[in-house]
Each structure stands twice: as structure tokens, then as C-alpha cells.
Amino acid sequence: MTARILVCRRPRAVVFGCVGEVLDAAEKRFFAAINPLGFILFARNCSEPDQVRRLVADLREAVGRTDAPVMIDQEGGRVARLKPPHWREAPAPMCFEGLGRIEEAQAAAQLNARLIADELYGLGITINCAPVLDVRQPDADPIIGDRAYGDTPDVVIRLAGAACDGFLEGGVLPVIKHLPGHGRANADSHLQLPVVDVRRDQLERTDFLPFRNLRHMPWAFTAHVVYTALDETEPATMSSKVIAEVIRANFGYDGLLMTDDLSMMALSGSLAERAGAALAAGCDLAVHCNGRMDEMVEVASAVSPMTDAAWGRFERAEAMRRPPAPFDRTAALAEFDRLMSGSLRAEL
Numbered sequence: 001m002t003a004r005i006l007v008c009r010r011p012r013a014v015v016f017g018c019v020g021e022v023l024d025a026a027e028k029r030f031f032a033a034i035n036p037l038g039f040i041l042f043a044r045n046c047s048e049p050d051q052v053r054r055l056v057a058d059l060r061e062a063v064g065r066t067d068a069p070v071m072i073d074q075e076g077g078r079v080a081r082l083k084p085p086h087w088r089e090a091p092a093p094m095c096f097e098g099l100g101r102i103e104e105a106q107a108a109a110q111l112n113a114r115l116i117a118d119e120l121y122g123l124g125i126t127i128n129c130a131p132v133l134d135v136r137q138p139d140a141d142p143i144i145g146d147r148a149y150g151d152t153p154d155v156v157i158r159l160a161g162a163a164c165d166g167f168l169e170g171g172v173l174p175v176i177k178h179l180p181g182h183g184r185a186n187a188d189s190h191l192q193l194p195v196v197d198v199r200r201d202q203l204e205r206t207d208f209l210p211f212r213n214l215r216h217m218p219w220a221f222t223a224h225v226v227y228t229a230l231d232e233t234e235p236a237t238m239s240s241k242v243i244a245e246v247i248r249a250n251f252g253y254d255g256l257l258m259t260d261d262l263s264m265m266a267l268s269g270s271l272a273e274r275a276g277a278a279l280a281a282g283c284d285l286a287v288h289c290n291g292r293m294d295e296m297v298e299v300a301s302a303v304s305p306m307t308d309a310a311w312g313r314f315e316r317a318e319a320m321r322r323p324p325a326p327f328d329r330t331a332a333l334a335e336f337d338r339l340m341s342g343s344l345r346a347e348l
Contacts, residue, residue: 010305011037011063013279015071015258019291020044021051023058026293031062034300037314038069040289041125043081046072049123052082056124067318071127071175074116077146079130087119088333091340093132094146096159099339108339109149110162110169111332117170118327126321127219129175131163133210134183143188153209160210164217171324173317176214177221178260179247180236181207189224189266193235200229208251215253218317222247222259222283224266234281235266238274243282256313257282261289262299271295276302284310 014036018027021044039059046052060068072081077092090112099105113131120128135156136148149159160176167174184207185194196203211220222237230246231239237259247253259278267274275286284306288299306314 009035010311011035011065011068012300012303013037013285013306013310014275014299014303015040015069015285015287016296016299017042017289017291018045018055018059019293021047021055023055023062027291028058028062030293030296030300031059032064034296035063036300037285037306038071038127040129040287041070041072041081042289043083046082048086052123052125060124067126069127070125071129072120072125073129074120075130075132075147076112076116079147082119088115090116092146093149093159093163094136095340097150097155102155102158104339105155106158106162108336109159110166111336111339113163113166113174114170114327115166115329115332115336117167117172117324118329118332121171121324125172127173127175128167129177129221130167131160131174131176132178132182133160133176133214134178134181135206135210137184139186140184141187141194143185143190144182148183153206156210157213161214164214168320168322169324170327171322173218173321175219175221175258176211176217178223178225179211179220179253179257180223180227180230180242180251181211182223182225183207185223185225187266189260190264191266193224193226193266193268195226195228197228203227203229208246211247211253212251215251215255218255218320220247220253220255220257221287222257222278224260224264237267237283238277238281240281248282254313256284256310256317258285259283259287261287263288263290263295271298272302275299279303284313 076090096105096109132147136151164174184196187194236242262274
């Protein structure tokens, strides 16, 4: 009876990382006791395919849920946790906008995402923390840079939308990020708090448009960025005004909303205070990535089981996940190379 209760109780509103390539006994006990909704992997956790599959299975076994979400950041380019020689080196998102006709760029972005999804699905990873929907700006900190699909909203909408389609076709749920837009950030939020000081109408015309257009996507990350036109003091992750009035009402986004990593230096206060403030502001899930046990214990102290609203969003997100159709990876790689080399344009 005890085991049955543990399996059926609603998970806590948190996603955790782990330290290494295997779970130790303390991690297994902690995850079993806390019951986080899911987990996030990093390069430190991934050495070769069979090892990743075992780790994914052990994470799910620890919480007693075979469908517990396991996610990763596999954008391509600079942000890729799975690396050669075992996994393909996918290009940075910025590469697609230079292919010529937008239709070719969309086809390449979608096929690239389908190839990434094929790798993730085979490892048991069900969610990819991509694509970036931020609109690249020339004077911003380079933390976004080539991670963005373009410097205009239309290009970002079309290419990031194509990437979302590719992930979904491959049985992997995409995570759009970073709401309500990180493209103007004047600092790297891993290191300090960026402050965007532009008028709201300017944000409406550019930064907001990709998120509004792709609001039907199942998962999203917030930005640890202050937008003075929206909230003069609190970063979006901690701002009930930004989440309720902009993300939920203005964008119409009703998917599962996660914080970016709570241990990033942009945020102030203890980790428990950060987690509590983010959830109180309207985030559905707190995310803590580095796997340090003392920090995870602190975050867990501020996190309750998922609310009814958050659980409903999670269930709707899961309903969007479908097993992938048969996929010829060899043919897909050849077509992708053709698109990226420009040979398609030469034939037209």
C-alpha cells in the first residue's frame, strides 16, 4: 500500500538535475522522497547512448513513474549537451536564416529538429528545451547571439515554428524560451541580472510576436530579465504582473511555464526564496539544474505538489506527444546536407 501511495501522489512542482552519469544512493532516496515532476540532463550526465538510457531509466525508477519527463538542452551550436562522437553536431539556429529562400530555411530547420528528436527519443528523453524564440538584437549581450533564429520576428516565427514541428514529429515536446523575450538582454543572466529599458510598444512589435504566434506550444521557460516597461523591479520569472498580464493574458499562453535555472546569478535571495517567489508569481514549475544535494534540499523545502492548474497544463502537454512515425535517418541526413550546402538552390 505504501508503494502505491508513493506512485499515485501528485509530483512536486520542480525539475531537478543530477550530478553525474549514474545516480548515487543519496540521490535515489532524495528523488523518491521529494517526487519531482521530472529531470533535466547536462553534458556531465551524458557520455554514451547506453549510459544515458540507463540514467534516464534510473531517474524514472526513483520516482516510480515510467512517464516522468526527462529533458535536455539540445539547441545545436553552442548549446548542445549531447556531443560527437556519439551524437551529431547540429548547427546553431542562426545558420538557417542564411539559406536563401525562407521555404528552404524552414525545411532545413524542421529536418534538423527531426534529426535531434530522433536521437533524444532513442535515449528516452521526452522534452527538448528548444527552440529559442528570442529575436536577436545587435547591441545585446552575446548570450543569445547565434542561438536565435533571426533578427526579425517573422523569420523567428517561421524557423522556430518549423523546429517545433520537427520536434513534435519526432515524439519530443519542444520548450519555447525565454518568455517574454531575451533578445535585448544587456547581460548574461547566468552571471548578472539584465535590465531591458525600452518602451512596451517596441516590445509588442518585436520581442513578443514569436511567443504570441507560437503560444500553442506545450512547455516554456521564463527569462531572468527585468523589463522596466512591464515591472520596474522584478525579473519576469518573479513577476506576477509579467506572468499574468503579459505571458498568460497578452500572449494567450496556457502551456506549462517553467523557470529558467534558479541557481543563475541574475536572481537574488536564497534558493528557497527564489523557488517560492517564482511559484507565487505564477510559474508552474521551479527548475534547479546543477544537482548539488544541499541546494536541491533547499529548493524542495519551498516547493509543494503541483497545483490543479499546473497539473492540467502538464496533462494537456503530454497529450501533444505522439510516437514518431517511421523515419529514414540516412535519407534525412542526406537531404539535410543538400539543403545546407545550397545544392537545392542550384537546381532551381
